[in-house]
Amino acid sequence: MTQISEAPARTRAQISDRTLRKDRWWQAPVVVVTLLTIWLTYATVRVFTGHWYYVPQYHYLTPFYSPCVNGECLPEASTLGRWIPAVPPVIPYAFVSLVFVLGFRLSCYYYRRAYYRSFWQSPPSCAVREPHARYTGETRFPLIVQNLHRYFFYVVLAISLLNTWDAAQAFRGPDGNFGFGLGSLIMLANVILLWCYTLSCHSCRHITGGRLKHFSKHPVRYWIWTKVSWLNARHMQLAWITLGTLMLTDLYIMLVASGAISDPRIFN
Structure with missing residues (x-):
């Protein structure tokens, strides 16, 4: 009679190394950290600058300041009116929209993956052990806020309509009639790509x-x-492209508004 032996107990592989991968898995997290840090630094400086955000002659308004509802905003740059009293410099002019735009981007499924891996190293790459002792998922603050992504999406749709209006205003010449320049085309391309991303x-x-x-x-x-x-x-x-077009649009308007460069006019 054949005797059946018991199967050996299963245990997890005892691997002391952080990973057995031999490729340069760390390159992607490093690139993401670098690019996002550069963009966040630029955007933070710009939203708190408080000037060089509007070109009255050509009706160029940077998306970083739209809608400009602060009492200190230029009247012609305030599409929705200046219904908020003048606020301290520590509060951005467009704080009404920035909260929702930032919330939409931070809770975006792709950006979660990007900064979870790069900034939090959770995990930094596939088959690489993360340094955290435990993981509770998106069930506690602050990560539970990620579940508001759909609601941020609804508000950002309205903000996208406002950005579209701003781009349409950029197709007016100094006399108020139809006209456009290089800045108009940059704003148009930016808003189209923002719609695609949204x-x-x-x-x-x-x-x-x-x-x-x-x-x-x-x-x-x-x-x-x-x-x-x-x-x-x-x-x-689209997530990365729109970061680039947002920065390019704001930088171009800032340079024109400050007088550093002139806007090449194509018509009127």
Whole structure:
């Protein structure tokens, strides 16, 4: 009679090294830390500068100051009016929108992955042990705020409409009639890419096509879902591109507003 031996007890592999990977896995987190730090430093300095944010002659308003509702804003730069009294310099002029834009970006699925890996090292890369002793997920403060991403998305849709209005105003010449220059085209490209990034959001994809059992019964939503899905596949690229276009747009308007450069006019 054959005797069946007991299977050996299973234990986790005892690996003392942080990782057995031999490739340069640390390069991606380092690049992300560097680029995000540069952008955050620039954006922080600009939103607290308090000047060189508007070009009255060509109606250029930087997205970092839109909407400009502070009592110290230039009247012509205040699309929604100056309904907030003058605030201390420690509060940005566009604090009404910046809170939601920042919340939308920070809770974005791609940006979570980016700064979780690069800044928090949780984990820094696949198959690399993280330094944290335990992980509680997004169930406690502050990470539980990530669950507000969908609601940030709704507000950012309204802010995107406002950015579109600002871009449309940039197509007015000094006399108020139709006209545009290089700055107008930069603002237009920026707002188009911002719309692409916003609509490529995972929440937008779920809103358009989620909770449907049969796509065939909802052809319009299915068509929208396919377009959003196409953008969603490029969400990471759009996340980085829009950071670049935001910085470029603000930098260009700052240089023109300060008189460092002149805006090449194409028409009127």
